[in-house]
Amino acid sequence: MSGVTINNVKKAYGGFEILHGIDAEIQDGEFVVLVGPSGCGKSTLLRMIAGLEGVTSGTIAIGDRVINEVHAKDRDIAMVFQNYALYPHMTVEQNMGFSLKLAGRKAPAIRTSVEQVAGFLGLSPLLRRYPRQLSGGQRQRVAMGRALVRNPKVFLFDEPLSNLDAKLRVQMRSEIKSLHRQFPTTAVYVTHDQVEAMTLADRIIVMCGGRIEQVGTPGELYEQPANLFVAGFIGSPAMNFLPGELADDMRSVLLGEQRVSVKAPGHAKPRQRVTVGFRPERIRFCDSGGIHFKVADVEFTGANSYVIGHIGREQICASVNGRTHVKAGQSASIAIDPASIHLFDTTTGKALV
């Protein structure tokens, strides 16, 4: 087992740079999720670690060994693909044992390893089947089994759950998590789904436009987003943003006509343009004296209700537990705890902390 060290890695296709110097340190045994919108370069980075894409500049190391020039087959990694990539003409058993067979292991030894992993994943009754005879979830499991059998230094996952239906996705997510608890091998997992990232990761690397926006535990990203992008990307429903201006006393922000208490850091300037962020689940409805909130719609989802409305011209979403007495069309008053308000510099997008 070993960690992965990514040092100022860039990737360009014919002069067009899509990764602009990525630095990341993935600890031995850590489960790190690369998350970001489509085209942010997360999959490319994963494929560079896998050896399926070349590194334009910078270095990638697994353990102490720089692997830029090491062929994919010699990197001792295993990868789970989005479309499973099972060999269609091979049985489940042959699929799982393929890498061992190529490595020159003897048939009885391969069988033992495959049966052990299959038993663990509940695949034992399916070993003689072909991929086309399996359901999506079973195929996904075989793909993971194929990776597990190799006992690699690093596991790589490329959006492995995106082809499953919602229910199965939640189930496989927790299975991956418990698998990692039992085989604490370094894992790098790519997804565009921030819920998947939050639930699986020891640490999350948020990427956008070929750059790292923030690295941290799910808690850190949620509590202390470093910038507007991360604040808006992590959490569902997304964080609300309002344009505002720091008051002279530095203790409040002017949102148009209304004044909201905040805690501004010492280096902020009075009258500075700021973006005020607050999470839908941190909004409380109060009887009076709060911020004026015009309710446009109420969405009841079962466990929660989302109240969508406007403060001034800006659309805001509030999340409350269970049902709410608030009705569409009414005017309400909301309060936000100053401690849960995030301030961002409007020009740079960086958090003011």
Next chain:
Amino acid sequence: MFIIVLGVTGYPLLQSIWLSFHSRPLAGHDVQAEWVGLANFKTVLENAAFRAAVARTLYFTIVSVLAEAMIGVMVALLLDQEFRGRAFVRALLVLPLAMPTVVSAMMWRLIYNPEYGAFNALLLQIGLIDNYQSWLGTPGLAMNMVIVAEVWKNFSIVAIIVLAALQTIPRELYEAATIDSAGPWARFRNVTWPGILAPLSVALVLRTIEAFKVFDIFYVMTRGGPANTTKTATFFVYDESFAFLRAGSAASYALVVVAISMVLIAIYVRLLRRQDQP
């Protein structure tokens, strides 16, 4: 519809079967068919020249289909790579197919011409031969030279089918194999080959059936010569009927050729059915 099909294919077939049990000259005064029973088939099976023709046809079929398979697969693999002008080269592939066999056979006859053929000129200029050869006039050589022409004409159908199959193989499979430590050969063996095997086998069986019925290319290039060394089974039927004017026994020869073709078709059908199963 049924009646049309029956009229177009059924009547000639039944007529052939009827003929095969009779002795009947194709032309002449007072042509009367005379019942001879199985005598025609006896002649066919006892005829060493016909057996030799069948053996020759099998040689032609096996060698040309194998060569088409190998060249076809290799060309398809090349054309599956990215390179400049790939679309143009892929379009070129259709050229031999688009050409009528008679035309391509004529072309190859010119190329092989013993006095002014391009093939002789080429080999002489690069120093492989000292004198012009009569490629189609030398027994033993002529058959193989016709096979070259046949392969040129037909390898592209194999290449086109395999190329189409190659494009259906997901790229992820190659990547998974790479990560499973498969080298180029192992990737070909475990990803490419299983991916093209089914369409390739269908193409080859169809080519085999076609090749066994070969007639036109030999008719144009060699007329069965020299010394009958390129006289194939169908050519034999043709000679029996239109050179020796023996319609009865020609029909029996034809039916034997049909029987052999049917064995090939049975293999083809079985292969198709096996592909339907998991």
